[in-house]
Structures are given as C-alpha cells and as structure tokens.
Amino acid sequence: MIMSMAVPREGAPASWMPSHDPREPGTAPLAAADRSNRQALVFGRFRFVVHSRELTADGVPVPIGNRALEVFSVLIEARGDLVTKDELLSRVWPTTTVEENNLQFQISTLRKALGADRGLIKTLSGRGYRFIAEVGVESHSGPSEWRNARLERDGEPGDGAYEAAASNNLPAPTSEIVGREPHLSDVAAMVEANRLVTLVGAGGIGKTRLAVELARRLSPAFDGGVRVVELAPLADPALVRSAVGAVLGLGDDAASAARIASALGSKRMLLVLDNCEHVIQAAASVAEELLHADARLHLIATSREPLRADGEWIYRVPPLEVPPEDADGLDEVMQYSAAKLFMDRTRAADSLSRFDGLAAAAALICRQLDGIPLAIELAAARAATLGVEELAARVSDRLGLLTDGRRTAPARHRTLRATLDWSYELLTEPERIVMRRLAVFGGDFTLEAATYVVGVGEVADTEVVENLASLVAKSLVAADVRGPTYRYRLLGTMRDYAMDKLAESGEFDAVSSRHLGVHQVRFDRAAPKARGGSEAHLLEA
Incomplete structure (x- = not known):
C-alpha cells in the first residue's frame, strides 16, 4: 500500500517524525515501513528506492550517476523544505571540498533525468533548492492504494504555495533599512519610467539591500512577480544566463532570451541582477537580450560600475549622512x-x-x-x-x-579588508598601479596633479587619465565638481587600503618624493607670477 509518509533523516529526533495514529487504517509507524529495503517513494511516473538509490520512470531504470542520486535523496527527504547549498555540499561530499559548480552540474543532471517534470526541482536564487512533488511512500507489501501524500508538515502550505512563493524570492528583511527613504523614492521613479536601472556604488555601500527593498515595495506593480538573480557565486560569466533561467524555473541549463521571455508569459516582471561587477560583460549582454525579447520586463542591476548597456539608467548610491564635527549632543x-x-x-x-x-x-x-x-x-x-x-x-x-x-x-x-580585496582583484594591473599611487594624496586633487604624481615610470600621462576615469566609474575614486573643474579623492577606507598596496609594491618612496616635489614647487613659487607657472596649478590644495 502507499502511505502518506516522509523519509526520515538518519538519527532524526522523534519530534521530526510524522504524527501517527495507530487506530487509523492504512498507516503505520515510519520506522516500521523504513525497515524494508523494498520501500520506495513514488511521484508521478517515477519510483525512487530509498536505500538502493534506484530511480525508475514507468518501470524503466533512469540512467543517472550515483552522486546525482545522492543529491536527489537529500532533496526528497526534505519534504518540500528548502535545502541550502551548504547542506547539500556537506551531505553529498562530506569529506571532500568541492566547488559549487559541481552541485549545479548534479542538479542539472537530475533535471535532465526528470525530463518534462524538471520543474519539480525549484531553485531559490543564492539559497538552495526545493523538491516540490507530491510523494507517496510505497510499503513492502506493494502498491494497492494511492492518496495525496504531499510532503508537508501539518498547517504548512503545499505545492501551490511554493509556486506562489516562487514568483517572489526576495529574502525576508531581518532589520530596518536606515537612511534610504529618499533614495528609495528616487530609484522607484526611475524604475517605473525606465526598464533598466543600475545601482552603482562602492563595496559595502548597500546596493543589494537597497535593490531588494525597492523590489519589495514595487512588487504590487508587477503581476508576474519580482525575483532576485544572485550573480556573486558565479565564477564563469557563461553561467549568467543559466542563473536567470534557474530563477525562472527553467533549470540550470543556459536558456535563450526568447525562452526566458516565453516563461514570463503575458505578465510584467521585475528581475534584480545582483552583484554584476565580476561578470559585467555577460550581465550587460544578457540584460540587453532580455529587454529586447520582452517589453514587459524591467531590470534592476547592482554593480560597482555601470553595465554600459543599451537603455541603462544609472543611480549612484551615496554613503549615509555623517554628523559634522560640530554636531552637539x-x-x-x-x-x-x-x-x-x-x-x-x-x-x-x-x-x-x-x-x-x-x-x-x-x-x-x-x-x-x-x-x-x-x-x-x-x-x-x-x-x-x-x-x-x-x-x-x-x-x-x-x-x-x-x-x-x-x-x-x-x-x-x-x-x-575582504570587501576592498574583492574590488581590487577585479582591477586591471594599470588600474591597480594608478589607484595605489593616488594614496599619497591626503585630500582632494585635480586631474593635473594626479597625472604629475602618478604618471611616472611605466604609466604614461594618457594612461593616468584613462585609468582614473575607470576608477571613478568603478566607485573606487570619488569625483566632485567645483566650479569649472573636477576634483577627485579617495575615501578614507580606500586610501588606507591603497596605501598598504603602495607600501607592498616598493614604490612608496618614489611616489611620495614626486608628491613632495609638487608641494616644493608651491612653496618655491609663492609669488603670484611664479604661482602661475607650469606646475603650481597641479596642487590638490
């Protein structure tokens, strides 16, 4: 007979076991049913033998590797609950350190094996996976009765609720968002009027938190839901499209923009592409493809630099407001x-x-x-x-x-330091050279001053201009307009980091001497006429 039961975790506490009333016909304690190696879980046309890890479809063995079956076993025993990526990695590879790509490959293998039922394995972006099928437990006496055996706890939602939740995978807030109300209003207006808005800012500035809160508040306007695609874990830019497809329930395989657009149907959807900077080219390409494929789709991207994609509107996320030195009380x-x-x-x-x-x-x-x-x-x-x-x-x-x-x-x-490491490692070598040399400026500085101090050795003047502009775009150098000129500065945290890198490079003495030389010019040319000389205007003061 087939009973409504869940698969026990080995060594699970009694409180985890499903309730059992011995007077109810057609049920038995789970432990008793579990004693037979012939016990199987049944869902649709599939049958999965728990102990021997055998999967069949319509009675025919499904050709699939042992590792994928181990992953499947962990998913199915979770009874529809989320299984985090960390839990899957620790249970399937308990003694081996493996990359997350291995897990993604096994999930992809499972979905291929399930064929038309591949959607039974749901991806929660950045968190893990759920197996959402209705599952029955077949006892050793053989199948004689089938009834709804959805793997859910009493009082918890079943598959329909999981499907509804899938339209919104936003993480629940655990704390109040502080100081961002004006920015939320500004960006909300941009998203409503434009289909691609990128939140740009330095590491740790709060781009993700702002984007998620914004998506939550805008969700009533998007009947197709709002979903976050977490790109930070991706080591390969080629996986960006796959990540989008996975969030939309299309599996981990790379899905075309047309297929993704088809999955959206006739509804408006808001997608958040989070942490684009390390896969910036792929993120820009996928964003353009999606926007061209479906006119109802809106995108919010977060990145440390603009995507430079067609139709992009950029919002630079500022730091929080700090009290001035004369703030009293x-x-x-x-x-x-x-x-x-x-x-x-x-x-x-x-x-x-x-x-x-x-x-x-x-x-x-x-x-x-x-x-x-x-x-x-x-x-x-x-x-x-x-x-x-x-x-x-x-x-x-x-x-x-x-x-x-x-x-x-x-x-x-x-x-x-880890936040700054992440940004620094994404720079080109010329950008790193320019950034660390800029650390000698204690305050703001002009482009001319930067060119004079930084443009020595292997860095030409033109390269200073190009790479300084790139560092501004990547939110590592701040630019302020004062009258007809731009002045630049490193935030204190970034300057400390860049100074460490300058010391490590062995260039500190040479660059500091160059910087000191500019100051010497200033003092030597104190007279008004002299101060109009070729180098006096280079000073940051």
Whole structure:
C-alpha cells in the first residue's frame, strides 16, 4: 500500500517524525515501513528506492550517476523544505571540498533525468533548492492504494504555495533599512519610467539591500512577480544566463532570451541582477537580450560600475549622512543616518549599550568610516566588545579593526579588508598601479596633479587619465565638481587600503618624493607670477 509518509533523516529526533495514529487504517509507524529495503517513494511516473538509490520512470531504470542520486535523496527527504547549498555540499561530499559548480552540474543532471517534470526541482536564487512533488511512500507489501501524500508538515502550505512563493524570492528583511527613504523614492521613479536601472556604488555601500527593498515595495506593480538573480557565486560569466533561467524555473541549463521571455508569459516582471561587477560583460549582454525579447520586463542591476548597456539608467548610491564635527549632543547626532545605523546595530549586538555622553565618539566613528553601511555595521559589532569610546580611539586602524562580520555573510563582506580585496582583484594591473599611487594624496586633487604624481615610470600621462576615469566609474575614486573643474579623492577606507598596496609594491618612496616635489614647487613659487607657472596649478590644495 502507499502511505502518506516522509523519509526520515538518519538519527532524526522523534519530534521530526510524522504524527501517527495507530487506530487509523492504512498507516503505520515510519520506522516500521523504513525497515524494508523494498520501500520506495513514488511521484508521478517515477519510483525512487530509498536505500538502493534506484530511480525508475514507468518501470524503466533512469540512467543517472550515483552522486546525482545522492543529491536527489537529500532533496526528497526534505519534504518540500528548502535545502541550502551548504547542506547539500556537506551531505553529498562530506569529506571532500568541492566547488559549487559541481552541485549545479548534479542538479542539472537530475533535471535532465526528470525530463518534462524538471520543474519539480525549484531553485531559490543564492539559497538552495526545493523538491516540490507530491510523494507517496510505497510499503513492502506493494502498491494497492494511492492518496495525496504531499510532503508537508501539518498547517504548512503545499505545492501551490511554493509556486506562489516562487514568483517572489526576495529574502525576508531581518532589520530596518536606515537612511534610504529618499533614495528609495528616487530609484522607484526611475524604475517605473525606465526598464533598466543600475545601482552603482562602492563595496559595502548597500546596493543589494537597497535593490531588494525597492523590489519589495514595487512588487504590487508587477503581476508576474519580482525575483532576485544572485550573480556573486558565479565564477564563469557563461553561467549568467543559466542563473536567470534557474530563477525562472527553467533549470540550470543556459536558456535563450526568447525562452526566458516565453516563461514570463503575458505578465510584467521585475528581475534584480545582483552583484554584476565580476561578470559585467555577460550581465550587460544578457540584460540587453532580455529587454529586447520582452517589453514587459524591467531590470534592476547592482554593480560597482555601470553595465554600459543599451537603455541603462544609472543611480549612484551615496554613503549615509555623517554628523559634522560640530554636531552637539545625542539628539543632533541621531539626526544623521550613519549615526542612527551605528547606534541601532550596536544596541542589537549588546542590548545594554548606552550612548549618554558618547555622541561625539559615535559621530567620529561614522566620519572615519565615510558613512559606508557595511563598515558601520562591522564597527557596531566591535563596539559591543570594545565600547564606543575605545572604538573611537582605535578606529583610525579601520582595516585591522573591522573584522567581525556575520558568520553567514558572503566572504567578501565579513571584514572591511575582504570587501576592498574583492574590488581590487577585479582591477586591471594599470588600474591597480594608478589607484595605489593616488594614496599619497591626503585630500582632494585635480586631474593635473594626479597625472604629475602618478604618471611616472611605466604609466604614461594618457594612461593616468584613462585609468582614473575607470576608477571613478568603478566607485573606487570619488569625483566632485567645483566650479569649472573636477576634483577627485579617495575615501578614507580606500586610501588606507591603497596605501598598504603602495607600501607592498616598493614604490612608496618614489611616489611620495614626486608628491613632495609638487608641494616644493608651491612653496618655491609663492609669488603670484611664479604661482602661475607650469606646475603650481597641479596642487590638490
């Protein structure tokens, strides 16, 4: 007979087992049914023998590898629940370290084996997978009765709810978004009027959080749903299209733009392409293809530089507002979003935290961290152990101090240095040279000053101009318009990092001498006539 049961995890606690009433006909304790090696799970035309890992379709063995079957076993025993990628990797490869691409390959293999039923394995972008079929347990006495055996806990939604949830894979917020209301309003208007909007900003500035919150608020306007495609885990740009297809339930295989557009049907959908910078060319190409294939689709991209795609509108995400040096008292300091975020997150890390008399210290911390949300959250975690005053005294060592990120955060967001490493490693070698040499500027500087100081050795003047422009585009150098000229600067956190790289390169003395030489010109040419000389205008002051 076929009974409504779930497959037990080995060593699972009794509370995990499905409820059983011995008076109810046609049921039996799961442990008893599990004693037979002939027990099988049945869904549609498929039959899966649990212990021997045998999968058949209409009675014919399905040719599929053992590793894929192990992955399938973990998915099916989850009873429709999400199985994270980490859990799959640890259970299927318990003694071996493998790349996530191996898991994606096995999932793709399973979907091919399921054929027309490939959609039973659902991908939750950036999180893991669900197996959503109605599954029955066939006892050793043979199949004699079939009834709905959906693998779900009492009171929980079944497949229909999973399908509904699939139209919106946005992660539930775990904390309040701080200081972004004006930006949310601005970007919402851009998304409503334009089909591709890219949120551009430095690492840790809060692009993903802003995009997800924006998608949540805009969801009522998109009857086809809103979905996030997480690109950060992709090591191969060729997988971008596959990632989009997977989120839309088309499997992990690369899907054409036309097929993806067909999957959208006649509804409006909003897709968020998150973390595009390391696959920027592929992300731009896929974005254009999707927009050309379906006029109802809207895209939000997040990246450290623009996609430079057709029809793209760019919104540069600014840092949070920091209190000025003359901010007086806690009430005034709390009017600034950076300080509010710092205090909120510090209290979350230590509910006993108090800020009486510490407003100036909190304001200093926010200024030293340039209003960057990730840096402020890392500082709040450190304040829970050091205290606000001690943290303020040490915060000049930003890179060495801010190392207590969330355990579950992506590796690039667990420390401030890791965030900057991610950006630096994506640069070309000429861009790296220019960036680290710019560290000698303690304040802002002109293009001419940068060319004079940086353009030595293997870097020509024209290369300085080109690479400085690229660093601005990639959110690593800030550009401000003052009258008829642009002035440039490195944020304090980035300058610290670039200075370390300059020291490692062995160029520090030579570049510093060049920078000092510019200052010497200034002092030597103090007279007005001399100050109009060829180099005096190069100064950053």
